Amino acid sequence: MKWLILVCLAVAALLAIVALIGAILPRSHSASRRARYRQSPEILYEAVAGPPRWRSDVKGSGTLPDGRWWEQDSHGKKVTFELVEDRPPFRRAVRIADRSLPFGGTWIIEISPHQEGAWLRITENGEIYNVIFRFVARFFLGYTTSIETYLRDLGRKFGEPVQIED
Secondary structure, eight states: OHHHHHHHHHHHHHHHHHHHHHHHSSSSSEEEEEESSSSSHHHHHHHHHSSSTOOTTEEEEEEEEOOOOEEETTTTTTEEEEEEEEEETTTTEEOOTTTTTTTTEEEEEEEEEEHHHHHHHEEEEEEESHHHHHIIIIIIISSSHHHHHHHHHHHHTTOOOOOOOO
């Protein structure tokens, strides 16, 4: 019984430390990555603006009557998105529309021509409201993991290797 109490106290102390560190970390962050593709800006934009069937982290998606849409992740969680800016084929900004989540923010996707195709840059301006999530994102997941997965998946869609840069 004594060991059980000590273990519970140790877990509680660890959670308190994680929460304290998470509370000290900034709620907002900005992260950006880019990759070059052998596709035209128009082809890249079409893939980005179309259904996300090519994305490994999206298991389902659908449209809503108000022009927004939802995507379901591999854990079964549905997230609602809204279009903030749309300038085909060079720029698209998408925001998480669901305010009940422990995170939120905007992805700005910029596509620029290159002599052999196009560059695609994603900039995430995110916020993490939950202090435990904030700690985990900062020290374990990283702010660029989702961006890098997206860029690699886009390369796989076109059957080409992707080198990700800052």
